[in-house]
Amino acid sequence: MIRHTVAFTLRHPAGSPEEKAFLDAGLTLADIPTVGKFERLRQVSGKNGFAWGFSMEFADRTAYDAYNSHPAHVAFVRDRWVPEVADFLEIDYVPL
Amino acid sequence: MIRHTVAFTLRHPAGSPEEKAFLDAGLTLADIPTVGKFERLRQVSGKNGFAWGFSMEFADRTAYDAYNSHPAHVAFVRDRWVPEVADFLEIDYVPL
Numbered sequence: 001m002i003r004h005t006v007a008f009t010l011r012h013p014a015g016s017p018e019e020k021a022f023l024d025a026g027l028t029l030a031d032i033p034t035v036g037k038f039e040r041l042r043q044v045s046g047k048n049g050f051a052w053g054f055s056m057e058f059a060d061r062t063a064y065d066a067y068n069s070h071p072a073h074v075a076f077v078r079d080r081w082v083p084e085v086a087d088f089l090e091i092d093y094v095p096l
Numbered sequence: 097m098i099r100h101t102v103a104f105t106l107r108h109p110a111g112s113p114e115e116k117a118f119l120d121a122g123l124t125l126a127d128i129p130t131v132g133k134f135e136r137l138r139q140v141s142g143k144n145g146f147a148w149g150f151s152m153e154f155a156d157r158t159a160y161d162a163y164n165s166h167p168a169h170v171a172f173v174r175d176r177w178v179p180e181v182a183d184f185l186e187i188d189y190v191p192l
Contacts, residue, residue, distance in 0.1 A: 003142065007187050023192065041189035044098065053189050091103050091187070093137035093149050096119065 001095065004067075007043055007050035014051070017032065018084070025080050026054055028033045032070045034063035053058035097191060100153045103139055103146035104184035110147070114180070121176050122150055128166045130159035137169075146185065 013016035022042055030038035043054035058064040067073055103110035119136055126134035131171055154160040157183035 003137075022174075026145070039189075040192040041099075042192060043187060044190050045100075045186050045188035046113045048101075050187065055189070066108035090137060090141050090143045091146065091149070091183075093100075093135075094140050094153070096136040096138060 002061065002063060003037075003055060003093045003095075004058065004064065005053060005092065006088050006090045007053045007054045009049065009051045009086045011084055011086045022072050022080060022084050023052070025076065026050070028072055029054065029056070029067075032067050032072050034058055034066045034070075042069070049087070098157065098160050099133075099151060099189045099191075100160065100186070101149060101151045101188065102184050102186045103144070105147045105182045106167060107146065107180055107182045113178045117146070118180050121172065124168055125152070125163075125172060126168065127136065128163050128168050130154055130162045130166075144185070 010019055010022055012022065026040055027038075029035060035056045035058070037055070039053075039056040041052050041055060043050040058067065071078075090091040106118055108118065114133070116137040116180055122136055123134075125131060131152045131154070133153040135149075135151040137151060139149050152163075155164065
């Protein structure tokens, strides 16, 4: 299992309709067939500057690659992520 | 629920006995009463420089605070974390 996480901040003001619209659009990623345990997360530590997170799990690298190249993911990155995300950090984990 | 995660790198060489000893010592954190779903993780994304991660879940802020002030956590930070960790980033999530 590979857990793919990304912490991010948006260009939109906190509490804005645009912020909500982005987070709602992120739900489309959960429908990509190889995505499991999709979560939308609020980042609450004061020790970093990120406000939000997405987390999802893949069975293996093949499933992860299928997500990356899936048209719904490619469209989300192009149409929402690139224009609306100000900063982000991807962290991927495999349990020991 | 608050999911507390920390991505980190060690001062020890990859594959060294010291590395294994640190990761094994981390298991003691799982025994702190308010800690749930403790995981030791390998960080596998090439998009950041971290090699490892710990993840755990708390019922609420009170449970998180109890962990932070628990003698076993304080001892782990003092005796293992500070001398053996080269870099780290804490990210805490609350599901939407």
